[in-house]
Amino acid sequence: MAYDSELFERVIERLSRMAAPQYRARPITEDTELYRDLGIYGDEIVDLIWWLNKEFGVQTNVDPFAYAPRESPLFGVLRTIRKVLGKEPQYRSLKVRDILSAIEVKRWPDETLKSDAK
Numbered sequence: 001m002a003y004d005s006e007l008f009e010r011v012i013e014r015l016s017r018m019a020a021p022q023y024r025a026r027p028i029t030e031d032t033e034l035y036r037d038l039g040i041y042g043d044e045i046v047d048l049i050w051w052l053n054k055e056f057g058v059q060t061n062v063d064p065f066a067y068a069p070r071e072s073p074l075f076g077v078l079r080t081i082r083k084v085l086g087k088e089p090q091y092r093s094l095k096v097r098d099i100l101s102a103i104e105v106k107r108w109p110d111e112t113l114k115s116d117a118k
Helices: 005-018 034-038 043-056 075-085 096-105
Strands: none
Touching (some): 005 034, 005 043
């Protein structure tokens, strides 16, 4: 699906600033996942949802923690331990295309958030 280039650039600019420092040099495409590819989680993902509401009128009826973990001071250590043990929690996929679709329809319909997880 083709999205308005100005809209795409606004979203990409915002996500670039929110991305974890180690991921900021990665190119962002429609298939980029917020948590897995950009390291956006916790307060950042909540801020993104509020920004989408303020800027584009997207309803805020979405659970951000279904897509990424909450903030935790020991997040990095816990994630490493869980990975080693093979018990890392699974989060639903939230891609850039899902955000752009949500902006277009002004809400978070289930269909919007069912991108193909890879």
